[in-house]
Structure formats: C-alpha cells, structure tokens
Amino acid sequence: MFINKKPYFYKNQSFLMKNNLETCKNCEQQFEDGFKFCPHCGQQAKDELTVKVLFYNTISNYFSFDARFFKSFIPLLFKPGYLASKFIEGKRLLYLHPAQLYLFISVVFFFLFSFIARQSVEDFDTALQKGFESDNVVKSIDPKLIDSVALTELSKTLKDSTIIKSLNKNNLKALDSIITNATIERDSVNTFEFDYDKTKVDSLIKINAPEAEKLRAMGMEDDAGFFKRRFYSKMLKFQEHSGKGILQAFYDNIPISLFVLLPIFALILKILFFRRGAFAHHLVFSFYFYSFLFTVFSIILLANLIWKIPDFISILIALSTFFYLFLAIKNFYKQGYFISFFKTCLVSFIYLTFVVPIAVIMMAVGSFLFY
Secondary structure, three states: HHHHHHHHHHHHHHHHHOEEEEEEEOOOOEEEEOOOOOOOOOOOOOOOOOHHHHHHHHHHHHOOOOOHHHHHHHHHHHHHOOOOOOOOHHHOOOOOOOHHHHHHHHHHHHHOOOOOOOHHHHHHHHHHHHHHHOOOOOOHHOHHHHHHHHHHHHHHHHHOHHHHOOHHHHHHHHHHHHHHHHHHHHHHHHOOOOOOOOHHHHHHHHHHOOHHHHHOOOHHHHHOOHHHHHHHHHHHHHHOOOOOHHHHHHHHHHHHHHHHHHHHHHHHHHOOHHHHHOHHHHHHHHHHHHHHHHHHHHHHHHHHOOOOOOHHHHHHHHHHHHHHHHHHHHHHHOOOOHHHHHHHHHHHHHHHHHHHHHHHHHHHHHHHOOO
C-alpha cells in the first residue's frame, strides 16, 4: 500500500504546484503564485492598468521620478562635483543616472522657457511685420525726388542769404562743387538695390503664382544647386510670411544644439585634464554640470513667471554658475585651488568665446534653412 501511494502523493503535489504557478504577461515566464514581481523581468505580477498606474509608469520609466531623484537633487545643488565623483566610483544605483537627470531637468527648463519664448516670438513677429509694412511704404516714395527737392531748396536758401553774398568767387565755386558732389553721391547711393525686386515678388505672391515663377523673379537660375535652391525657397517663405516664425525655428533648435555642445564641453575638459580618466568620465561630469545649469535657469524662469525679479539678481545667479564650476572641477579632479581656478577660467573662455558663438551662428543658419 505504501509503495502504491508514493507515486500518487508526488503526482498530486506536482498537480498542485502547476495550479499555483503564474505566467508573466510581459516575458511569458512562469513563477510561483504570491510573488509581487516577476523574478525574470521584474514587471509587477498583477499589474492592473489604471490611470494612476499609467502615469506612474510613464514618469518612472522616462524620467525616473523616484527616491533617487531627490537623493540626487540636493547634492547637485549644494555639493559641486559630488555626484560625478560617486558615479565614477561605482555608486550608480544610489543616485540618478547623469543622462536621466539631464533629460528630466532639461524638459522642465524648456517647459518653463516656452512661456517666455511664446511672448518674445509674438513680439518679434509683430516687429518684423511692421518692418515689412514700413519697407513697402518707403519703396513707394522716390528718394531721388526727395533729395532733388532738398538740394534745390538748400541752393536757393544759400544763394539768397547774406552769407553767400559776402563770399568771393573762389568760395562760391567751392560751394557749388560741394553741392554737385552731394548730388553725385546721392545718385550713387540710391542706385544700390536688393538682389531681387521685392515689389514684383510681392505681386506674384498676391496672385498665387507658381513657386518656380516667384523663385525665378528672385533671380534663381533653373539649374541652381540644392543649397542655393533651398536658400532661395526659404527667402521666399520669409517674404511670404513677413518673417513670422523665424525666431520660433531658432528656439526649436536650442535643445539639439545644447545636446551637441555638451560633448564639446567634455572634450575641452579631456584636453585640459588628459590624465584624469577616460572621455566618459568627463562626459559624466558635463552631464551633471549641465543639469545644474538647467536647474539654475529654471529657478530664474519660474521666479520671473511668478514675480519679476530685478535683472541684477538674475545676472548674479547666472554668474554664480562660474564659481560652481570652479568648485566642481576642484572636487572632481582633485587639484589645487589655483590650478583649478586657472583651468576653470580657461574652459569658460574657450567655451564662451569660440564654441558658443560658432554654435549660435550654426543655429541661426540651421534655423533659416529648416524654417
């Protein structure tokens, strides 16, 4: 009896174990019932989709808005270079990943920046619209006619004045020469024209002429290359919309440009501290420093949205980022105060004098070409 019951006992135990297994909806692996999370992929075992779960997963997955953020935020503000040092040492789960921190804070910054940018874009577009309208008014007046009348009146006034009557013949000839030269200079200045007839292009725009005809009126050849054709098409769009949206296109390029500038900043650090680790180490430092910059500028933007703070306070807060960089370099690279301060000045000079202006020019060109 005992021998016959043993297989029956194990068979029932195996049957009970099969009934107590759960299948993960994510990786489709089985695990024992009662587990809160799948031991294979980590997804919650009974993850019922609710509005709360939906938004929590979105924030936690894309921004890692959890305890690590708060553990990282205070050291980021008040301990320059601390987070980068700890990340390099290997403590990479206790604090938020540098790229994730940069992503989250930059999203917050550009969200706040959009409120101020919207107003500046509207003001800029309005100013451009008025500029285009005034330009049309000026073009409707013949400047040669104005100059001719002015010179005629000037000559008449001078000849009738008692001062002219007292001049000798040589002085009168000199005065007449001055008036003649002024007329010649007037004609030479007023012969300057734009590359194309704006009035003609405006007329073609009003009658909805084909784009090829408008481009031809602007002076573009039929066999123009890609870059030249794109340039003329953007010039045409700029005139059609009276420049509206060009500043917004510039603002749209800022996030991408800053992300490109970040590794350049890390490269400068690598050159100045070439014996202080691999390029990835300097990149980690740059991510955390840029996160600090975005945090400071976000605070300034938020304060200005709530209550307009004086400009000198904003300037002082912005200048404080230099001293933060100095302390961060001192703490991260473990060098003396003098050499750290010297290299901080050198990094700032190179970055602000050469890298940033070139980046701004490229942003302006790119904004126009992709306008």
